[in-house]
Amino acid sequence: MSAGHGFDLVDVHVHFMPSRVLEKVWAYFDAATEHYGVEWPIQYRTPEAERLAALRSFGVAAFAPLVYPHKPGMAEWLTSWVLDFAARTPGAVPTATVYPEAGVAGYLSDALSRGARCVKAHVQVGAYDPRDDLLDPAWGLLAEAGVPAVVHCGDGPIPGKHTGLGVFEEVLKRHPRLVAVLAHAGMPDYVEALDLVRRYEGVHLDTTMVGVPFSETRSPLPSDWASRLVDVADRVVLGSDFPNIPYEYGVQIAAIESWAAADERLGDPFLRAVLHDNPSRLLGL
Ligand SMILES: [Zn+2]
Structure with a gap:
């Protein structure tokens, strides 16, 4: 990939977890037909x-390994695991996760x-209300520090108890000023x-699973998607959900390339911004 583009990829949405946790996540995807109504073979x-x-091998030079709790x-302890993981893994940016609970701040x-x-x-997986009073100090800390939060608050692949962009807007x-990266755009x-x-200067979109054939059958992009990106090109960042995707990594890159090609105002500068410059800036590289 890097050979093709002439620059390294930076991916803000990758998952590495303690193996017992990852095995549970994979078991969940094994039963995806039951949960999501579609097969989800982990690639x-x-x-x-x-x-x-x-x-x-895909050309990813830096990435944010993301962990998240369901209770x-x-x-x-997930945060402490992932900080240790990042410390021993070249290219992995140190991350953390949160849950509405007394100790979160x-x-x-x-x-x-x-x-x-x-x-x-x-x-969605945490099934908590992002407006929970217990979580408010965490949002405040992040807004003050300018540290980005990758937030899965949309209704895909299936709505959660407190998902919905209207909820998160509160x-x-x-x-x-919170730097929020809306996962899966x-x-x-x-x-x-x-x-x-x-409307919010800190809000970004990650590309995770967006525009790939797997998602297009269920949650298609608007037909004028590429032209809608022209004036927000500095706030779209590469995300992939690697390794928990039911297709090859390059399929995501191809989707982003197709947006770049679909509007002459995007093109190569857009591709470089989304795949490298914007995520590098967000992750402080
Ligand atoms: Zn994810």
């Missing part, structure tokens, strides 16, 4: 070292002082997500 179900080598009492500020430069908030109203509400980008 990169390999040992950790092979997954890291695969990323390097209280998990976020702190404490373990998040510890993580920030240990160098965390990106945070994952998974509203967090943005309280913390208008807010799938399936892409147009509403673009609207949040225009």
Whole structure:
């Protein structure tokens, strides 16, 4: 990939987890027909070292390994695991995760002082309300530090108890400078997500699973998607969901290339911005 473009890729949305947790995530995807109504064969179900080598082979020079809890009492040790992982793994940016619970401000500020430069908030899997009072100090810390939060708050692939961009906008109203990366570009509400980008200076979109054939059958992009990106090209960043994707990594890159080619105002500068410059800036590289 890097050979083709002449620059390295920087991916803000990759998952590495303790192996027992990852096995549970994979088991969930094995039952995807039951959960999502569609088969989801994990493409990169390999040992950790092979997954890291695969990323390097795609031209990914830096990435944010994201962890997320589905219940209280998990976020702190997941954060500590992922900080250790990043410390021993070339290219991995230190990250953290949060959950609405009493200790969140404490373990998040510890993580920030240990160098965390990106945070994952998974509203769908965590099934929590992002407006929860317990989480408010965490959003405040992140807004103040300018550290990006990759937030899965959209209704895709299936709605959660507290998903919906309208719900998350209430967090943005309280913390208008929060650097929030809407995971999956807010799938399936892409147009509403673009609207949040225009109205809040810190809101970005990640490309995770967006525009790939797997997603287009269920949550298609608007036909004028490429032209809608022209004035927000500095706020779209590469994300992939590697390794938990049911297709090859290059399929995501091809989707982004097709947007770049679809509007002459995008082209190569857009490609470089999305695949390298914007995510590098966000992750403080
Ligand atoms: Zn993800």
